Amino acid sequence: MHPTVAAVTARITERSAAGRAAYLRRVEQATDRAPARHRLACANLAHGFAASEPAGKAALRGRVKPNVAIVTSYNDMLSAHQPFGSYPPVLKRAVVRAGGVAQVAGGVPAMCDGITQGRDGMQLSLYSRDVIAMSTAIALSHDMFDSALMLGVCDKIVPGLLIGALSFGHLPTVFVPAGPMASGLPNGEKARIRQLYAEGKVGREELLEAEAASYHSAGTCTFYGTANSNQLLMEVLGLHLPGSSFVNPGTPLRAALTRAAAARAVQITRQGGEPTPIATIVDEKAIVNACVALLASGGSTNHTLHLVAIARAAGITLTWDDLADLSAVVPLLARVYPNGAADVNHFHAAGGIAFLVHTLLRAGLLHEDVWTVAGRGLRHYTTEPVLRGSAETGDLTWEEGPKSSLDRDVLRPVDDPFSATGGLEVLHGPLGTAVLKTSAVRPEHRVVTAPAMVFDDQADLLAAFGEGRLDGRDLVAVVRYQGPAANGMPELHKLTPALGVLQDRGQQVAVVTDGRMSGASGKVPAAIHVTPEAALGGPLSRVRDGDLVTVDAERGLLSVQTHDGADLASREPTGRAPEGEEWAGTGRELFAAFRATVGPADAGASVFPSSGTPAQPAPREDSLVQPV
Incomplete structure (x- = not known):
């Protein structure tokens, strides 16, 4: 192993010892030799199979056949989730052929950030992840199941499904993708x-x-945003079948992989002979693997929230500084939009995840000795699925994937990277701690020092742009009161085209915000997820127009020099988060409890308590940030 990867893994393991042990104790307590449904009283069990066909009823009354839960995020408005409409009957038939029985246990909501960008509905987006986790838990709460199939693709849906599944860590769980749309x-x-x-x-x-x-068309959007980052991470975590993430919908191979996922969900149960609970798969090494894959591929900044929250759900404490230390040694190996011209279909054709895992393993940057749904060892994920014959009757096998990139403009080996370091930096300084995605930012734009222009709403910034008030001047746009406790931490992707125009005109431009940017953003340097957030008294609440702000991705610095020489901490906060009727309408008032209880961004921006871990990781000794 690379010494830094080994060291980061060791410190995560040590830091997480108490929380991980508590989590595993709960998993052990939930584990039973017989299917959970046989602990149910007769009336309870009868309710559980009342709507089943006679053969299903007979199977559910017995103890031999495993019952597989299907949890789906299907709706037919969102392109990525539309294919799931036809999945349940296909999965059920495949489970029966493999010797089990399956039931649709429940559905989870799936919203699209692409539709809600710049709208009030975007203020529900991040919260929806935890709603999905709770919905997943409700679906699995009936104690009828021996394993689970999770159907999800996009931004908050997959992390929510995974957090919910981890609360039932004793269940073997396979994630089932739908694939990206063809290139447009x-x-x-x-x-x-x-x-x-x-x-x-x-x-x-x-x-x-x-x-x-x-x-x-149907399928995931083809840029490398959060949705496709989800797919890559689920594969490297060992929760997808190898090579299944980026196979297009409606193809024979996609159909064969869907059936194979169902069969595998039977095989990894106790009754199937290869018991592999999800708690065994998602451990400290797997979490580090996911971080490395995110960095090497230039993935979405949203996963600096989601990976922390996922880890905590498994009793593991991951910090942004862990990600930063990994980023310093993990090279950038992929150029997929917004980090390049290619899309995920081009990435897949160039060698995709199989080659990425191969080259990272060879360099000692991934842990090979992990459990996956395909079996022991991450080397399963250097293979690719091959279908010989028709989808229904053909032979699906896995063969070794490419050992060299088929297009070095898109995908490269570790010894010839696009950049020696990953696509992520963590910034510290008197304005707080922030994340900055560097993989799509040109080197000449990675250090910006300019006067602040302060906005408490993204609409105000766009109005200023439209009025020409941003023209002809260098600026750092400070967009505050956008954190999880303020208004749900919406993505501010609508700002990218306007600020990109200014940057292209030769102005020095950067963004500093306690909100999020889209997984597709990156051209303009953006210090995002700033914590402590303004709504909780963070330093951003004291910044004023004209203060000189530095965003320095080279040194990892986020600093400010007040224009009037005043000490920043001595200033009274200005601006405020939405309140009262401003936080009403479009369902937002229903989430008041989330605003009141959500944790900070660097702890995953979650409403859930951790598994025995601190509410917020302590600052590093060398951190420039002191608690507010």
Whole structure:
């Protein structure tokens, strides 16, 4: 193992000892030699199989056949989740053929950040992850199941499903992807037209035509945002079947992989002979593997929240400084939009996850000795699925994947990376702690020192841009009161085209915010997820127009020099988070309890207590940030 990867893993393991032990004790207590449903009283069990077909009733009354829960995020509005509509009957038949029985245990909500960008609904987006986790727990709470199949793809859905599944850590669990849509309008062209629209050079019809040509069919959006980062991480965590993440919907191979996932969910039960509970798979080494894969591929910044929350659900304490230390030694190996011109279909064709895992394993940057749904060892994930014959009757096998990249403009080996370090930096300083995605930011834009322009709402910044008040000046846009306790930490991706216009004009531009940017953002340097957040008295609440702010991704610094020479801490806070009727409508008032209880960004921005771990990781001794 690379010494830094080994050291980070060791300190995570040591830090997590109490929380992990408490979690594993709960898992052990939930484990029983017989299927859980046989602890149910007769009336309870009868309720559980009342709607089943006669053969299913007979199987559920007995003790031999495992019952597989299907938890689905299907809806037919969202392209990524539309394919799941046909999955349950396919999965049920495949489970029966493998010797089990299956029931749809429940559904979870699935919202799209692409639809809600800049809208009030976006303020529910991050909270939806924890709602999905709770919905997953409700689906599995009936004690009828021996394993589970999780159907999800996009931003908050997969992390929510995983957090919920980990609360039933004794159950073997397989995640079932749907795959990306075929390539449409190149992402770079889409971004160009968005900027032209922001400048008023093309109209709404031209913009809509470009967007519709990009998002054009069933399947995941093809850029490398949070949804496709989810898919890569589930595979490297060992929760997908190898090579299944980026196979397009509606293809024979996709159908064969779906059936194979169902069969595998039977095989890894106690009755199937290869018991592999999800708590065994998601351990400290697996979490480090996920971090390394995120960094090497230039994945979404949203996972600096989600991976921390996922780890905590398994009793593991992961910190941003762990990610930063890994980023210093993990090279950037992929160029997929927004970090390059390619999309995930090009990445997959160039060698994809199989080659990425191969080259990272060879360099000692991934732990090979982990459990997965495919068996013991991460080397299963250097293979690719091959279907010989039809989807129904053909032979699905796994063969060794490529040992060299098929397109070095998209994917490279560790010894010839795009960058010697990963695509993520953690910034510290008197303004707090923040995350900055560097993989799509050109080197000349990675250090910005400029006067602050302070906004308490993204709409105010866009209005200032439209009025020309941002023209001809260097600036750091401080967009505050956007944290989890303020308004749910919405993505601020709508700001990217406007600020990109200013950057292209030669202005020095950066963003500092306690909110999020989209997994597709990156061209403009953005210090995001700033914690402590402004709504809880963080330093951003004291920044004023004209203060000189430095965003330095080279040195990991987020600093401020007040324009009037005043001590920042002595200033009274200005601005405020939404309150009262401002936090009402579009369902937002239903989430008041979440706003009151949500944790900080660097602890995963979750409403759930951790498994015996501190509520917030202590600052490093060398940190420039002191508690507020």
